[in-house]
Amino acid sequence: xxxxxxxxxxxxxxxxxxxxxxxxxxxxxxxxxxxxxxxxxxxxxxxxxxxxxxxxxxxxxxxxxxxxxxxxxxxxxxxxxxxxxxxxxxxxxxxxxxxxxxxxxxxxxxxxxxxxxxxxxxxxxxxxxxxxxxxxxxxxxxxxxxxxxxxxxxxxxxxxxxxxxxxxxxxxxxxxxxxxxxxxxxxxxxxxxxxxxxxxxxxxxxxxxxxxxxxxxxxxxxxxxxxxxxxxxxxxxxxxxxxxxxxxxxxxxxxxxxxxxxxxxxxxxxxxxxxxxxxxxxxxxxxxxxxxxxxxxxxxxxxxxxxxxxxxxxxxxxxxxxxxxxxxxxxxxxxxx
Amino acid sequence: xxxxxxxxxxxxxxxxxxxxxxxxxxxxxxxxxxxxxxxxxxxxxxxxxxxxxxxxxxxxxxxxxxxxxxxxxxxxxxxxxxxxxxxxxxxxxxxxxxxxxxxxxxxxxxxxxxxxxxxxxxxxxxxxxxxxxxxxxxxxxxxxxxxxxxxxxxxxxxxxxxxxxxxxxxxxxxxxxxxxxxxxxxxxxxxxxxxxxxxxxxxxxxxxxxxxxxxxxxxxxxxxxxxxxxxxxxxxxxxxxxxxxxxxxxxxxxxxxxxxxxxxxxxxxxxxxxxxxxxxxxxxxxxxxxxxxxxxxx
Numbered sequence: 154x155x156x157x158x159x160x161x162x163x164x165x166x167x168x169x170x171x172x173x174x175x176x177x178x179x180x181x182x183x184x185x186x187x188x189x190x191x192x193x194x195x196x197x198x199x200x201x202x203x204x205x206x207x208x209x210x211x212x213x214x215x216x217x218x219x220x221x222x223x224x225x226x227x228x229x230x231x232x233x234x235x236x237x238x239x240x241x242x243x244x245x246x247x248x249x250x251x252x253x254x255x256x257x258x259x260x261x262x263x264x265x266x267x268x269x270x271x272x273x274x275x276x277x278x279x280x281x282x283x284x285x286x287x288x289x290x291x292x293x294x295x296x297x298x299x300x301x302x303x304x305x306x307x308x309x310x311x312x313x314x315x316x317x318x319x320x321x322x323x324x325x326x327x328x329x330x331x332x333x334x335x336x337x338x339x340x341x342x343x344x345x346x347x348x349x350x351x352x353x354x355x356x357x358x359x360x361x362x363x364x365x366x367x368x369x370x371x372x373x374x375x376x377x378x379x380x381x382x383x384x385x386x387x388x389x390x391x392x393x394x395x396x397x398x399x400x401x402x403x404x405x406x407x408x409x410x411x412x413x414x415x416x417x418x419x420x421x422x423x424x425x426x427x428x429x430x431x432x433x434x435x436x437x438x439x440x441x442x443x444x445x446x447x448x449x450x451x452x453x454x455x456x457x458x459x460x461x462x463x464x465x466x467x468x469x470x471x472x473x474x475x476x477x478x479x480x481x482x483x484x485x486x487x488x489x490x
Numbered sequence: 491x492x493x494x495x496x497x498x499x500x501x502x503x504x505x506x507x508x509x510x511x512x513x514x515x516x517x518x519x520x521x522x523x524x525x526x527x528x529x530x531x532x533x534x535x536x537x538x539x540x541x542x543x544x545x546x547x548x549x550x551x552x553x554x555x556x557x558x559x560x561x562x563x564x565x566x567x568x569x570x571x572x573x574x575x576x577x578x579x580x581x582x583x584x585x586x587x588x589x590x591x592x593x594x595x596x597x598x599x600x601x602x603x604x605x606x607x608x609x610x611x612x613x614x615x616x617x618x619x620x621x622x623x624x625x626x627x628x629x630x631x632x633x634x635x636x637x638x639x640x641x642x643x644x645x646x647x648x649x650x651x652x653x654x655x656x657x658x659x660x661x662x663x664x665x666x667x668x669x670x671x672x673x674x675x676x677x678x679x680x681x682x683x684x685x686x687x688x689x690x691x692x693x694x695x696x697x698x699x700x701x702x703x704x705x706x707x708x709x710x711x712x713x714x715x716x717x718x719x720x721x722x723x724x725x726x727x728x729x730x731x732x733x734x735x736x737x738x739x740x741x742x743x744x745x746x747x748x749x750x751x752x753x754x755x756x757x758x759x760x761x762x763x764x765x766x767x768x769x770x771x772x773x774x775x776x777x778x779x780x781x782x783x784x785x786x787x788x
Binding site: 183186187190191194198199202203206310311314315316317318319320322323325326329334421423424425427428431432435436446447450451453455458459461462465466469470473 | 621624625627628629630631632633634636637638640641642713717720721724725726727736739742743748749751753756757759760763764765767768771
């Protein structure tokens with residue numbers, strides 16, 4: 154086939170290569186601007202907006218003036234704002250997110266310790282929710298209006314309406330002592346890979362189930378409507394006219410086309426998954442970034458909250474960049490545009 | 491009665507259009523049920539001071555025992571301070587609804603403003619606004635809302651602001667698309683040709699055409715605002731003097747209602763949130779499908 158390519162066909166391909174470069178540059182540039190905005194926002198939110206951050210930190214609590222002065226000095230609040238901003242930027246570039254007021258440890262260390270559990274929870278839940286949502290969406294959309302379609306859409310909307318944390322609490326109450334109510338690994342578990350892994354799964358089950366229950370509805374609805382969008386397409390009529398079986402038409406023709414918008418949605422929704430993770434980790438005392446955020450809120454630990462804000466927002470931005478780049482690879486229509 | 495001034499004709503036409511929308515809305519069974527549920531809950535919430543005594547919310551005047559299961563006096567049992575769960579649920583509805591609606595007004599206001607401005611003024615204004623919209627669209631809104639409500643002075647308005655400022659991008663996108671489609675029509679060109687200014691085109695032509703869709707979107711935004719409010723309150727960012735359903739669940743968690751198995755304390759606030767969110771969503775979707783014919787066939 155390649156030999157048959159005429160020069161006219163080769164030409165646009167080369168042009169597309171330059172287009173790809175421009176596309177990547179625009180997207181990466183946009184993401185960089187967003188990251189800078191997050192950094193500025195982090196400074197504005199936690200240093201400028203509170204007026205005197207020390208007051209926010211010590212609200213409700215009588216603190217002696219010497220301790221206040223010490224805190225001010227420790228947070229570098231006596232310098233003018235521009236100096237503080239430069240120091241904050243310099244710190245960020247060196248990977249220094251400041252010192253946690255409550256833990257008296259570098260914020261970065263606290264965050265690094267908790268990235269693993271959050272990635273495990275969010276990753277597992279996203280994969281399961283996407284698989285479940287897409288599958289149910291395809292089945293429902295293909296037989297629109299059937300009892301299965303109405304039931305699965307109804308259940309998904311119902312679960313979506315319930316607050317994530319409440320579902321978690323109800324699950325905990327209902328299952329009683331069947332599942333552990335907190336932590337990630339029981340210290341009493343014997344060492345060795347298998348028992349440790351089983352214990353981890355045991356701890357992961359409920360938080361993951363809660364998260365999946367709330368987020369799969371989005372995937373289902375988008376997959377369903379995107380499949381419906383393809384339903385009247387001429388190429389499906391052609392495929393049927395060729396005599397293909399119904400489920401082959403669905404699997405090989407309709408679904409691959411309908412899948413594309415859903416892929417971006419999976420990444421776009423990561424922000425929502427992160428929100429869900431914050432509350433689920435709180436309910437199940439899952440030692441991740443969400444629980445750390447919760448503890449930072451309740452101990453008014455502004456430096457720590459600033460750190461989790463920058464890390465979570467930055468991570469979601471980077472994942473969206475990945476989605477944009479990936480989308481171009483998998484969808485030729487975007488490349489042509 | 492038939493006045494023939496242009497304004498009167500316009501209003502008669504709009505009233506007729508509204509009546510058509512209402513008739514079509516009534517044909518959607520789910521939407522009607524949702525609306526009925528909403529009217530009932532909002533009515534009960536408004537009547538709370540008439541039908542109940544707020545004194546029962548004061549922990550110092552609580553008469554019940556700690557975490558008592560439902561009984562004749564306390565239909566939904568008591569909380570960890572001996573207060574009636576039913577009474578708290580009733581008064582909590584006021585806060586949850588108030589915050590949900592106010593936050594939606596802020597969010598839809600910002601979203602409409604940004605959306606219309608992005609579509610109406612092209613060039614660098616649009617470039618900057620689109621960039622800002624995209625930025626807030628991908629930013630995890632709960633994380634931003636947490637940050638905002640932590641640093642602002644605690645209270646209902648901090649929460650309203652935190653939710654409103656973080657949830658407007660979807661409205662902005664919707665309004666932008668709708669404005670673009672309206673502004674490409676010939677009657678806008680005619681208005682320009684007759685010497686209309688920006689204010690006239692936006693106020694007289696674009697907004698009336700965009701607002702119905704914004705209204706449908708508003709109902710959906712109230713639903714997500716109520717969830718966001720409950721989440722922030724659950725995380726301990728709520729106003730302690732004005733307990734919402736989220737605040738109730740926060741105290742339920744902190745008082746160990748989960749391990750105690752106090753289902754009467756745990757279930758009602760969550761179910762209430764789910765019911766009202768679902769009602770708003772069903773209404774919003776019904777309105778959307780009436781106003782957007784493309785969706786109706788599905």
